[in-house]
Amino acid sequence: MVERPRRRLLPFDPWHLFLAPLSVLMLLPMVWMVVTSLETEAQTFHFPPILWPGTLRFENYVSVIRQSAFGTWFWNTTVVTVAIVVSNIVLCTLASYAFARVRFLGRGVVYFLLLATLMVPIQVVLIPTFLIVKELRLLDHLGALIVPHLASVFGIFMLTQFFRTLPVELEEAARIDGASRLSVLLRIVVPLSLPALATLAVIQFMWTWNEFLWPLVTILTNQGAFTLQLGLATFQGSHQTQWHYVAAANIMSMLPMLILFLVAQRYFVRGIATQGLKG
Amino acid sequence: MAGVGFDGVTKVYPGPVVAVDDLTLEVADGEFLILVGPSGCGKSTALRMVAGLERISAGTIAIGDRIVNDVPPKDRDIAMVFQNYALYPHMTVEKNLAFGLRRRRTPRDEVRRRVSEIAGMLGLEDLLGRRPGQLSGGQRQRVAMGRALVREPAVFLLDEPLSNLDAKLRVEMRAELKRLQDRLGITTIYVTHDQVEAMTLGERIAVLADGVLQQVGSPQDVYDHPRNVFVAGFIGSPPMNLLRGKATGGRVVAGDLELEDTHVPDGDVLVGIRPEDLHPAGDDHPGPRLEVRVDVIEPLGDEVLVHGSVEADDADTRKGIDDGTLLAPTTSDRGTVRLRLPPRERPRPGSTLRVGVAPDEVHVFDEATGLAVRTR
Numbered sequence: 001m002v003e004r005p006r007r008r009l010l011p012f013d014p015w016h017l018f019l020a021p022l023s024v025l026m027l028l029p030m031v032w033m034v035v036t037s038l039e040t041e042a043q044t045f046h047f048p049p050i051l052w053p054g055t056l057r058f059e060n061y062v063s064v065i066r067q068s069a070f071g072t073w074f075w076n077t078t079v080v081t082v083a084i085v086v087s088n089i090v091l092c093t094l095a096s097y098a099f100a101r102v103r104f105l106g107r108g109v110v111y112f113l114l115l116a117t118l119m120v121p122i123q124v125v126l127i128p129t130f131l132i133v134k135e136l137r138l139l140d141h142l143g144a145l146i147v148p149h150l151a152s153v154f155g156i157f158m159l160t161q162f163f164r165t166l167p168v169e170l171e172e173a174a175r176i177d178g179a180s181r182l183s184v185l186l187r188i189v190v191p192l193s194l195p196a197l198a199t200l201a202v203i204q205f206m207w208t209w210n211e212f213l214w215p216l217v218t219i220l221t222n223q224g225a226f227t228l229q230l231g232l233a234t235f236q237g238s239h240q241t242q243w244h245y246v247a248a249a250n251i252m253s254m255l256p257m258l259i260l261f262l263v264a265q266r267y268f269v270r271g272i273a274t275q276g277l278k279g
Numbered sequence: 280m281a282g283v284g285f286d287g288v289t290k291v292y293p294g295p296v297v298a299v300d301d302l303t304l305e306v307a308d309g310e311f312l313i314l315v316g317p318s319g320c321g322k323s324t325a326l327r328m329v330a331g332l333e334r335i336s337a338g339t340i341a342i343g344d345r346i347v348n349d350v351p352p353k354d355r356d357i358a359m360v361f362q363n364y365a366l367y368p369h370m371t372v373e374k375n376l377a378f379g380l381r382r383r384r385t386p387r388d389e390v391r392r393r394v395s396e397i398a399g400m401l402g403l404e405d406l407l408g409r410r411p412g413q414l415s416g417g418q419r420q421r422v423a424m425g426r427a428l429v430r431e432p433a434v435f436l437l438d439e440p441l442s443n444l445d446a447k448l449r450v451e452m453r454a455e456l457k458r459l460q461d462r463l464g465i466t467t468i469y470v471t472h473d474q475v476e477a478m479t480l481g482e483r484i485a486v487l488a489d490g491v492l493q494q495v496g497s498p499q500d501v502y503d504h505p506r507n508v509f510v511a512g513f514i515g516s517p518p519m520n521l522l523r524g525k526a527t528g529g530r531v532v533a534g535d536l537e538l539e540d541t542h543v544p545d546g547d548v549l550v551g552i553r554p555e556d557l558h559p560a561g562d563d564h565p566g567p568r569l570e571v572r573v574d575v576i577e578p579l580g581d582e583v584l585v586h587g588s589v590e591a592d593d594a595d596t597r598k599g600i601d602d603g604t605l606l607a608p609t610t611s612d613r614g615t616v617r618l619r620l621p622p623r624e625r626p627r628p629g630s631t632l633r634v635g636v637a638p639d640e641v642h643v644f645d646e647a648t649g650l651a652v653r654t655r
Contacts, residue, residue, distance in 0.1 A: 174378070175352045176330060179353070180353075
C-alpha cells in the first residue's frame with residue numbers, strides 16, 4: 001500500500017495544538033518561582049500574583065547565600081550525590097552483569113527476591129534502616145545519607161535488563177580474543193551501555209539531590225550535615241514563610257540538575273550495540 | 280599449527296536435548312574441514328565446543344596434543360568468525376583488529392605491523408579509521424575474518440560466515456576464503472548449512488544430522504558414494520531423486536524402472552538417481568528407463584531444470600530433512616523427479632518425457648535402515 005499524501009490544513013502537526021498549551025501550563029510554576037525569587041517580600045503576597053516583576057533584583061539570592069549556610073548545604077548535597085551516583089554505577093554494573101551473564105546457583109531466586117523488595121514501601125523499611133544506621137554510628141553524619149544507598153535495586157534491575165539485550169556474541173568474541181570476564185565487562189559491555197548508565201546516573205542524581213525524608217530522619221541536630229533540601233525547609237517556619245528566599249534558594253538548588261540533564265542528554269540517543277553485527 | 284580431535288564428544292542440553300551425539304572426528308593439521316548439515320543438526324554446537332563457548336557433556340576435544348575440555352577460550356589458540364560477525368561496534372576497524380593482540384600484551388610495534396599486514400591482505404587499509412556501523416556487509420565480513428586471522432591462531436573456526444552476504448558477494452568471498460586458507464594453511468573448521476559451500480570449499484566434509492555424524496570424506500566422494508539416504512538427499516542441489524521400490528531375486532523395480540543387480544538383498548528399497556544422470560532416451564536405450572510427466576521447467580541459462588513425476592511411490596524419506604534445502608515433494612501419489620537438461624531442450628509442461636539412466640549410476644538404499652546397499 002502506498003500512503004496517500006494527506007492534504008495538510010496546518011503547517012505543523014495537529015498534536016501541537018494540544019501539546020503547546022500543555023507545555024505552557026507545565027512551565028507556569030517554574031516561571032512563577034523565577035518571578036518570586038526576584039520579588040520583594042511584600043510583592044510575593046500581592047494578589048492577584050504578579051507574573052512579571054518589572055525590575056530584576058537579585059538581592060534575594062545574595063541574602064540566601066549570605067544569611068544561611070547555603071554553601072555548606074550545597075557542598076554536603078554534592079558530596080552525598082556524587083558518592084551515591086558513582087557507587088551505584090560501579091556496584092549496579094557489577095551486580096547486573098552477574099545477573100545477566102554469569103550462571104550461578106540460585107541466580108533466578110536471588111534476582112526475584114531483589115526485585116520483590118521494590119514493592120516494599122519506603123515507610124516500612126524506614127525504621128529498620130534507621131536502626132541499622134544508628135548501630136553503625138552514622139547518625140548525624142553524611143555517611144547516614146550515603147551508606148544505605150550505595151547500590152539500588154532499581155539500578156540493578158535496569159542494567160540487568162539492558163545487559164541482556166546486548167548481543168552475547170560480542171562477549172564471546174572478546175573472550176576468544178583473550179579478554180577476562182572483567183575485561184569483557186569494562187571494554188565491551190560498559191562502553192556499549194553508556195546510554196543506560198547515563199540514564200541511571202541522572203535518575204539516581206535526581207533522587208538523591210531531591211531526597212528530603214531520609215535526611216530529615218537521620219540528620220538530627222548536626223546543622224553542618226544539612227543537605228539542600230533540609231536547608232530549604234528552614235525557610236519555611238510554622239508561622240511564616242519567606243517565599244522570596246525559598247524561591248531563590250530553590251532555583252539555585254535546581255541548577256546542577258538542569259546542567260546535568262543538558263550534558264547527559266546526548267547519551268540518551270539510541271545505543272550502538274548492534275552495529276557490529278550483520279548489515 | 281595443530282589438528283583438532285573429537286573423541287566421543289557429546290553435548291546434552293537440559294531437557295534433555297542431545298545436540299551432539301558421540302562425535303568422533305579427526306581434523307588434520309592444516310586441513311580445511313566443512314561441518315555441514317541442516318539447521319539444528321548440532322554443527323554449530325560442535326564448533327562452539329572447540330571454541331570453548333559450550334561445555335562438553337562427554338568425550339574429549341584435543342587441539343594438537345592437548346585435551347582442551349577445561350581450557351578457557353582465550354588459552355586455546357583459536358580464532359572464530361561468527362555468523363553475525365560480532366564486531367565491537369564502539370571501536371574502529373583498526374581497534375577491532377588489534378583487540379586480541381592487545382589483550383595478549385603484544386608489543387605496540389608488532390600490533391601495528393600485523394594489523395597493517397592483515398589489512399593489506401584483506402583490502403581494509405582505507406577502512407581502518409571507520410567503525411563497524413559505517414561498513415557494508417561485505418566489509419564487515421572481511422573485518423571479522425581479519426580480526427580472527429591477525430592473531431595467527433592454530434585453529435580457525437568459522438560459523439556460517441557467508442550466510443549474511445548477498446549471492447554475488449558470497450561467491451566472491453568463497454573464492455577469497457579458499458585462497459586465504461591455501462596461503463596461510465591454518466587448520467580450519469567451517470560450519471555451513473549450504474551444501475554448495477560445503478562442496479566447493481572443503482578438502483573434506485563431515486555431514487551431520489540430529490547430532491550424529493553421517494559421513495566424512497572428500498566432497499566428491501560424499502557426492503558420489505553417499506552412505507545413507509540422508510546424505511544422498513542433503514548433498515547435491517537439486518537433491519537426488521528417491522523412488523520407493525522393491526528388490527526381489529536380484530531385480531530392483533520402482534514404477535516402470537527396472538534394474539538387474541544380484542548384490543541387492545530382497546526387501547523394500549529406495550532407488551536414488553542424481554538429476555544429472557537422467558537423460559532423454561529412446562526405446563533402444565539399453566539401461567533402466569522412466570516415463571516422466573513434465574510439470575514445470577526452470578530454464579537457468581546454462582541448463583534447464585525439469586520438475587516432473589513418475590509412476591512410483593514417492594519416497595517419504597524427507598521427513599526431518601531441512602525443507603530449505605530440499606524442494607518439497609508434490610502432493611500426488613506419483614513420485615517426484617527432477618532432471619537437468621541442456622539449455623536448448625525445453626519439454627512442454629504436461630508432455631511425457633522418456634528418460635534413461637546408466638545402470639551404474641543408480642543408487643539403492645535399504646528403506647528400513649536408510650543405508651546404501653549400492654552406490655555408483
